[in-house]
Amino acid sequence: MNKLSNKITIFLLILIITKGVSFGLLWFLPKKPMTIHSSQNHYVKYRRVDFSGMLEYEKSSSTIATQTTNITEIILKGLYGKDDKGFVIVAMRSNPNKTSIVAVGEDFMGYTLKTIFINKVVFYKDGSEYILQFEKSKDFSTMVTQQPAPMAPKTISREKIKYFSTNPNEIWKNISIQEVKEDGMIKGFRVNKINKESIFSQLGLIKGDLIIKANNVRLSSYRDVFNIYENMDKLDTIQIVVLRNDTEVELVYEIN
Amino acid sequence: MKKLVWFFIYITFFILSLIYFAPKENIFYFAQKQLYRQGIAISTEVCNDGGFNLDIKDADILYSSIKFATIKDLDIFTLLIYNKIDAQNISLSPSVKNFIPANIRQLTITYHIFNPLKITIEGFGRIGKIDGYYSILQNKVHIFLQPSNFMKKNYQTSLRRLKKDQQGRLYYEQTLK
Numbered sequence: 001m002n003k004l005s006n007k008i009t010i011f012l013l014i015l016i017i018t019k020g021v022s023f024g025l026l027w028f029l030p031k032k033p034m035t036i037h038s039s040q041n042h043y044v045k046y047r048r049v050d051f052s053g054m055l056e057y058e059k060s061s062s063t064i065a066t067q068t069t070n071i072t073e074i075i076l077k078g079l080y081g082k083d084d085k086g087f088v089i090v091a092m093r094s095n096p097n098k099t100s101i102v103a104v105g106e107d108f109m110g111y112t113l114k115t116i117f118i119n120k121v122v123f124y125k126d127g128s129e130y131i132l133q134f135e136k137s138k139d140f141s142t143m144v145t146q147q148p149a150p151m152a153p154k155t156i157s158r159e160k161i162k163y164f165s166t167n168p169n170e171i172w173k174n175i176s177i178q179e180v181k182e183d184g185m186i187k188g189f190r191v192n193k194i195n196k197e198s199i200f201s202q203l204g205l206i207k208g209d210l211i212i213k214a215n216n217v218r219l220s221s222y223r224d225v226f227n228i229y230e231n232m233d234k235l236d237t238i239q240i241v242v243l244r245n246d247t248e249v250e251l252v253y254e255i256n
Numbered sequence: 257m258k259k260l261v262w263f264f265i266y267i268t269f270f271i272l273s274l275i276y277f278a279p280k281e282n283i284f285y286f287a288q289k290q291l292y293r294q295g296i297a298i299s300t301e302v303c304n305d306g307g308f309n310l311d312i313k314d315a316d317i318l319y320s321s322i323k324f325a326t327i328k329d330l331d332i333f334t335l336l337i338y339n340k341i342d343a344q345n346i347s348l349s350p351s352v353k354n355f356i357p358a359n360i361r362q363l364t365i366t367y368h369i370f371n372p373l374k375i376t377i378e379g380f381g382r383i384g385k386i387d388g389y390y391s392i393l394q395n396k397v398h399i400f401l402q403p404s405n406f407m408k409k410n411y412q413t414s415l416r417r418l419k420k421d422q423q424g425r426l427y428y429e430q431t432l433k
Binding site for chain 2: 007010015017018019021022025030031032033034221
């Protein structure tokens with residue numbers, strides 16, 4: 001009986017010791033699980049702006065003046081955009097300092113802006129087209145340099161994006177990319193090989209380009225690349241910055 | 257002799273009660289922190305201490321902050337001299353499934369005292385049969401793959417990236433940093 005009680009005491013003692021060790025461990029161990037932070041936003045920080053909604057007031061003023069304004073009374077002060085995208089800065093000859101911004105498709109003094117060219121714009125009124133050019137004045141060169149027509153963003157279809165994201169092998173058939181490290185850190189991804197017939201070439205990438213940023217995220221790890229890749233179907237714009245001949249070149253693609 | 261037997265009984269009881277009372281959830285949180293330093297993160301909401309095992313549900317595995325996989329049921333079992341991690345229904349993230357099939361039904365990692373220098377890895381799923389080890393001395397992972405017909409048909413490019421041994425078995429080898 002005495003032996004049995006001794007053994008039970010030893011077992012209980014062991015339990016107490018192990019429980020004590022457990023409490024001791026608990027003191028040093030973390031009490032809560034780690035919080036894993038969500039990845040950064042990789043959507044582009046700027047987007048192309050549709051001026052049509054913003055410049056509604058121009059329509060009301062134009063309807064009042066429709067009957068009285070002649071195209072020769074309007075002067076072109078600046079332009080931004082190409083073809084059917086963009087806006088122009090115009091003013092009345094009578095008050096050249098009071099400028100108005102008119103987007104393509106909007107009215108100014110009864111004239112609808114139809115097309116933008118490199119140094120002229122086309123307005124439309126009552127079935128006729130009116131070309132408005134920069135006047136050959138001192139202002140001309142200044143205005144062109146201040147407001148250069150940007151390269152229109154290239155477009156890529158969402159179907160194509162979906163196809164490549166589900167068939168990555170098709171990507172590697174057309175383009176070969178390799179990480180470039182500097183001081184042990186990924187500096188970017190070098191385009192080592194590109195099929196000239198491929199969509200990647202058509203989008204403006206060339207052999208030797210070092211892709212350093214995508215949608216304003218510096219590509220310093222594979223995580224950054226995967227974040228873009230995984231969210232590709234949710235994006236409506238892709239902006240890529242490449243280092244080409246030691247110059248940063250920005251390529252912007254709109255996903256339709 | 258009888259005293260020696262009782263000594264072993266006490267020792268075994270001590271080890272078992274130590275394992276039973278050990279704060280396994282907190283040890284898991286500690287392991288989580290250590291793994292995070294290596295770039296591996298395990299994100300989980302449900303963690304149950306089952307006495308001799310730790311049962312984790314719906315664990316997300318991230319590598320370099322890229323979500324790599326979700327494990328429906330992760331069971332960690334330890335007796336110190338025999339340890340087993342059993343992962344069931346592993347769904348790989350969409351970005352990974354382009355390279356290997358998205359579902360691995362079971363993956364078992366075992367470490368025991370009779371083979372102290374190797375951690376064995378076994379598994380199966382749509383990928384086929386996985387069988388390999390991690391060498392503690394060499395710090396190297398070596399995994400053989402018996403690809404399934406599905407894998408052979410749909411993931412030929414991935415299979416081409418694997419090496420072949422003298423018996424013609426496909427394997428993946430990687431030395432860890």
